[in-house]
Amino acid sequence: MAQITLDGVGKTYPGGGMAVSDVSIAIADGEFLVLVGPSGCGKSTLLRMVAGLETITEGTVSIGDRVVNKIEPADRDIAMVFQNYALYPHMTVRQNLAYGLKNRGTPRDEITRRVDAAAAILEIGAFLDRKPRALSGGQRQRVAMGRAIVREPAAFLFDEPLSNLDAKLRQSMRGEIRLLQKRLGTTSLYVTHDQLEAMTLADRLVVLNAGRIEQVGTPMQVYRHPATTFVAAFIGSPAMNLIPAQMDGEFVRVGDARFSLPDLMMTEAGGAPGDITLGIRPEDLHPVSGPKTGKLSLAVVYVEELGAQRLVHGRIAGHPVVCSLPIGAEVHEQMFLRADPTALHLFDEKSGRRLN
Amino acid sequence: MVEDRPWLNRLVHLVLIMGVLIVAFPVYIALIASTHAPTAFTSGVIPLMPGDQMWQNYAQMLGTGLSTAGAPPLSGMMFNSLIMALVIAIGKIVISITSAFAIVYFRFPFRQLAFWAIFVTLMLPVEVRIVPTFKVVADLGMLNSYAGLTIPLIASATATFLFRQVFLTIPDELTEAARIDGAGPMKFFRDILLPLSQTNIAALFVILFIYGWNQYLWPLLITTDAKYYTVVASIKRLAEAVDSVPQWNLVMAAVILAMLPPVLVVILMQRLFVKGLVETEK
Numbered sequence: 079m080a081q082i083t084l085d086g087v088g089k090t091y092p093g094g095g096m097a098v099s100d101v102s103i104a105i106a107d108g109e110f111l112v113l114v115g116p117s118g119c120g121k122s123t124l125l126r127m128v129a130g131l132e133t134i135t136e137g138t139v140s141i142g143d144r145v146v147n148k149i150e151p152a153d154r155d156i157a158m159v160f161q162n163y164a165l166y167p168h169m170t171v172r173q174n175l176a177y178g179l180k181n182r183g184t185p186r187d188e189i190t191r192r193v194d195a196a197a198a199i200l201e202i203g204a205f206l207d208r209k210p211r212a213l214s215g216g217q218r219q220r221v222a223m224g225r226a227i228v229r230e231p232a233a234f235l236f237d238e239p240l241s242n243l244d245a246k247l248r249q250s251m252r253g254e255i256r257l258l259q260k261r262l263g264t265t266s267l268y269v270t271h272d273q274l275e276a277m278t279l280a281d282r283l284v285v286l287n288a289g290r291i292e293q294v295g296t297p298m299q300v301y302r303h304p305a306t307t308f309v310a311a312f313i314g315s316p317a318m319n320l321i322p323a324q325m326d327g328e329f330v331r332v333g334d335a336r337f338s339l340p341d342l343m344m345t346e347a348g349g350a351p352g353d354i355t356l357g358i359r360p361e362d363l364h365p366v367s368g369p370k371t372g373k374l375s376l377a378v379v380y381v382e383e384l385g386a387q388r389l390v391h392g393r394i395a396g397h398p399v400v401c402s403l404p405i406g407a408e409v410h411e412q413m414f415l416r417a418d419p420t421a422l423h424l425f426d427e428k429s430g431r432r433l434n
Numbered sequence: 435m436v437e438d439r440p441w442l443n444r445l446v447h448l449v450l451i452m453g454v455l456i457v458a459f460p461v462y463i464a465l466i467a468s469t470h471a472p473t474a475f476t477s478g479v480i481p482l483m484p485g486d487q488m489w490q491n492y493a494q495m496l497g498t499g500l501s502t503a504g505a506p507p508l509s510g511m512m513f514n515s516l517i518m519a520l521v522i523a524i525g526k527i528v529i530s531i532t533s534a535f536a537i538v539y540f541r542f543p544f545r546q547l548a549f550w551a552i553f554v555t556l557m558l559p560v561e562v563r564i565v566p567t568f569k570v571v572a573d574l575g576m577l578n579s580y581a582g583l584t585i586p587l588i589a590s591a592t593a594t595f596l597f598r599q600v601f602l603t604i605p606d607e608l609t610e611a612a613r614i615d616g617a618g619p620m621k622f623f624r625d626i627l628l629p630l631s632q633t634n635i636a637a638l639f640v641i642l643f644i645y646g647w648n649q650y651l652w653p654l655l656i657t658t659d660a661k662y663y664t665v666v667a668s669i670k671r672l673a674e675a676v677d678s679v680p681q682w683n684l685v686m687a688a689v690i691l692a693m694l695p696p697v698l699v700v701i702l703m704q705r706l707f708v709k710g711l712v713e714t715e716k
Binding site for chain 1: 607613615621629630632
């Protein structure tokens with residue numbers, strides 16, 4: 079068990095391509111940290127640098143108190159779960175689990191004890207003598223995790239371990255990974271492109287974009303106070319509405335609607351007049367029946383029925399907007415919506431930085 | 435194409451049966467001829483029914499050989515052929531699998547050059563380089579030896595190429611998992627690569643064994659001592675009896691005997707062989 083520290087870590091490929099730049103994160107002992115971002119954002123490269131499968135060109139990675147930049151993957155005291163499981167196809171499940179321990183010269187009875195213990199935790203005892211090809215996707219996934227557990231490493235590294243499973247299985251495995259990690263208390267670094275997985279698994283999550291950190295925080299911090307428009311659009315489903323708006327000294331205006339600045343808890347620096355981007359989550363828009371002045375006017379285009387809620391797609395001041403209404407809510411061609419000022423997110427139009 | 439038309443089925447079977455007959459008939463003739471006495475051929479008509487001289491013919495070929503044609507007993511020649519085929523097959527596999535391992539998994543200077551150099555030799559069969567190779571082998575004093583019979587034929591671009599393709603299909607993540615599991619390069623080779631290429635090794639062994647067994651020109655060139663004659667190269671010697679009629683019954687017995695080991699290898703390894711050729715799942 080150990081903390082993992084990334085200090086100014088970067089990766090530049092020989093051709094000059096930059097995959098990751100200046101990433102500094104401290105992962106506490108026992109913490110579950112999720113790296114999330116769109117494909118090509120450098121999250122897997124970062125994980126592979128921690129694993130030792132990719133060389134580190136800038137900065138340092140420490141596991142425990144030890145800088146591991148030049149240390150072989152096998153000696154870093156980590157275990158990794160791969161996306162396609164990477165089980166050895168010619169070995170039985172038991173041999174797969176035992177292989178790493180055997181290579182380290184662990185005594186045979188100790189190997190047996192650990193393999194049986196891991197098999198019991200993951201409930202794979204029944205097929206220890208089968209080959210991976212005779213297992214289903216979910217079972218292979220468990221074996222891959224078992225191979226990580228038997229090592230009793232300082233840290234688990236997960237590289238999109240659930241993306242090869244179907245939706246239902248993915249959900250149940252997600253819960254299991256979470257419980258398992260809490261039970262073992264092992265520091266974990268988890269890479270995914272699925273924001274839902276990131277939200278539900280993470281103690282803290284790191285949103286990456288184009289090789290840089292956009293935001294680090296607990297899932298609720300990131301959801302409630304996205305630091306940039308990128309994070310705002312990436313985290314949450316359906317995605318946050320981002321609407322161009324104008325700000326003068328007193329108000330933020332969108333079409334006919336306006337919100338007064340004191341309500342928005344604007345920081346001093348963000349108060350300058352000009353064009354800004356206004357962010358509103360679909361569930362923060364509520365229909366009003368009373369007076370219509372100063373409200374957001376939505377021209378409805380179509381409605382998606384999700385069962386538990388109705389997603390109303392339309393336009394506000396010419397910009398596409400999604401609004402999530404409870405079932406039974408009436409939908410008209412023209413609707414007037416209000417939003418709680420505390421639920422509004424203001425971003426700088428150019429830099430995308432948060433203003434309030 | 436899955437269609438069920440009776441007349442088409444019959445036609446297809448007819449073609450197949452004719453194909454089998456065309457291939458099998460000469461073998462049948464050889465087998466029948468080897469069971470007759472030498473006099474059976476003097477009439478000019480080849481018998482089609484088995485004769486009664488089978489044991490005598492085979493016993494003579496295996497035990498004493500055909501002294502009139504200068505051929506030693508076949509048992510010794512078959513042993514030589516076996517050694518030659520085995521050493522060539524195993525040697526080729528060992529050398530090509532290790533060189534493919536180096537080319538695929540290690541980054542060393544001139545790696546591409548090494549690969550292309552191997553690739554280019556694909557275009558140079560033994561026959562093309564036979565004179566210089568003979569000179570080298572002669573200078574090294576390897577004429578009339580097992581080493582001379584086998585070593586020049588061992589280097590193999592085809593097999594290296596094949597193993598390279600096999601290794602390229604093994605996912606990178608498996609290599610990485612092994613690295614994290616603490617397997618060094620040689621351990622990875624032994625524990626992961628070898629078992630995964632097992633069926634390919636078997637398929638290649640069958641092909642190379644037959645290649646080695648059927649070598650004709652090279653053994654003919656470098657063996658002058660009867661102790662090192664191989665079966666296939668000697669069949670011609672059997673037939674060219676000086677000042678006498680070739681003893682076809684004995685020649686055919688030798689042919690059948692020479693054919694047996696490759697057939698046995700194919701039959702015994704058929705399951706692995708087919709698996710190695712068609713299996714894609716890794």
